[in-house]
Amino acid sequence: MINQQEMIEISQAETSKTKILIYSLSLVFLTLIALWFRVPLEAELLTFIERPLVASLMAGSLIRFLIIICLSVFIVKKRLLAFNGLYPFDLRNPLLLLLLPVIVILLLAYSSYEIYFKAEPFILFFFGLAQTLVGVLEELLFRGIILPLLILYFAGKNKSILKAVWFSSLLFGAVHAVALIRNPESIWDVTNTVIFAIGIGFLFACLLLRSRNILVPIFLHFLIDFTNGAGDLNEVEVLTPTPTTSTIVLTLAVVTAMSLFFIGIGYWLMKRVQKEEWLQKAAMIHV
DSSP: OOOHHHHHHHHHHHHHHHHHHHHHHHHHHHHHHHHHTHHHHHHHHTTTOOOHHHHHHHHHHHHHHHHHHHHHHHHHHTTOTTTTTBTTBOOOSHHHHHHHHHHHHHHHHGGGHHHHHHSOHHHHHHHHHHHHHHHHHHIIIIIIIIHHHHHHHHTTSTTHHHHHHHHHHHHHHHHGGGHHHHOTTOHHHHHHHHHHHHHHHHHHHHHHHHHSOTHHHHHHHHHHHHHHTGGGGOSSOOOOOOOOHHHHHHHHHHHHHHHHHHHHHHHHHHTTOOHHHHHHHHHTOOO
16 A cells, blocks of 8 residues: 555655646747747837848847746756756767768758848848847757756656657647748648758757757757748748649658658667766756
């Protein structure tokens, strides 16, 4: 029979798990709500700045900066700095992990180099700042907070680290579906984004676990956003033709293949992850 002390411990464990889920979902929800304020802020800035692109970049950067401050306070209070390799600072052999993906990303960016050269310097600066803050915000939230919380949640279960990586990646992908609220007609573009986000989220989580420092996925995240978002530097809206069924299917197949490739790399990185080390770090979290 279970004695009273064991019942208390079980109750406390269940309470902690409930708190973990509440923290995770609440942080995602509150972040999405906070990001919505970019819209009225951008409209307000347009009354002073008659360039929509500049107003959009400035509004997005300011809102994300404020959210990052709030997330940083949460990380400090919940003792997540050690998990992210920020205190004490831990950076072990990240260059080898980044070499191949950085080369691939830079090669892909080469096709857009004319856009960067044509952009005004201050526009390029705000664009780079905006993409940096996107990377920092999303990595702090999903890899810096939610991933360790989920590791703690699944602790004691089989393949707890892998389950945490998968759940955090699926949540990361699902959040990108919010874009349908603003652009309900772009369902296929959003679908591709969600699939890509799941794959890249899985890779980023494994990169954090392998490198022991969140700065590694943040840097890679910035490169991907900076190169993929080159088209946003065009201040004149370019109308794109409606894609054909064959184009939609082909694009979906390519994005899915890329996502599976990222997941495959993630599994390869996971083979050398010291799982007990991360379980011990997760146990230090103050829930």
